[in-house]
Each structure stands twice: as structure tokens, then as C-alpha cells.
Amino acid sequence: MKQRPSLPAAIAAWQCAEAGLHDAAARFALAAAEASVLRSAMHEANVSLELCAREVGGVSRRHPDRAELALGLLELQGVVATALEGEGSESARRVYSRAMQLLQKQASAVRVKHFPVYWGWWFTAPNILT
Numbered sequence: 001m002k003q004r005p006s007l008p009a010a011i012a013a014w015q016c017a018e019a020g021l022h023d024a025a026a027r028f029a030l031a032a033a034e035a036s037v038l039r040s041a042m043h044e045a046n047v048s049l050e051l052c053a054r055e056v057g058g059v060s061r062r063h064p065d066r067a068e069l070a071l072g073l074l075e076l077q078g079v080v081a082t083a084l085e086g087e088g089s090e091s092a093r094r095v096y097s098r099a100m101q102l103l104q105k106q107a108s109a110v111r112v113k114h115f116p117v118y119w120g121w122w123f124t125a126p127n128i129l130t
Helices: 009-018 022-038 042-058 066-085 090-103 108-113 115-124
Strands: none
Touching: 009 022, 009 042, 022 042, 022 066, 042 066, 066 090, 066 108, 066 115, 090 115, 108 115
């Protein structure tokens, strides 16, 4: 049996967003953004991250995966902001600062999983004391 190629994540994200499936749209948008980052297509990644941000905003605060989606979003937003605007940019520092605030409220296992947030926060700090 011949398999058909899967639907591109960016298209699936848009379709889920149009259908009001916020959590699925956010997941697909994150996947699309990550694929773009891996190709160094940062502007394209930013478009997917903007969609993801809107969709995460539509996910209920009580949804069990909301924090994980938000952390994934912030993690990739930090990478993209650093690539587009520079490691010392206000935008990159702001993203990583928000990610750190959210991460500090999470269980140890979640904090370990999102170690790149700590690295990004350190990497974008204006000096070692901040």
C-alpha cells in the first residue's frame, strides 16, 4: 500500500486554527516553526510562531498542556528573536525572561526538559549579574 505524504504542519496549523482547535493548531504551528528554524528560515518560523501565540492564547488556562505549549512557543521565539535581532536584543531578552518566569512555576522534570530556556536566558543577558 502506497502512503501519501503527510499534510505540511503549517497548513495543518492554519486549518486547525480555522476550525477552532486551538491546542492542535498550536502544536502544528510549533512543528512548522521548528522545521523552519532547522532550515534557517527565521522569517517563516516567525509567521508560524505568531499563529502559535494566538492559538495558545485560545487554549483554556485549565488545559493540562497549556504551560507546555507556552514554553515550547517561548523557547522557539527566543531562538528566532536572537537570530533575527541579535543576542543582546531587547526582544530576545524579553522572550527568555517570560519563559524563565513560566518555567520557575513548573515541576523539576519540566524545567529539565526546557533547559534551552536557561541557556537562552543566560546567552541574551546584558551581563553575568542580570
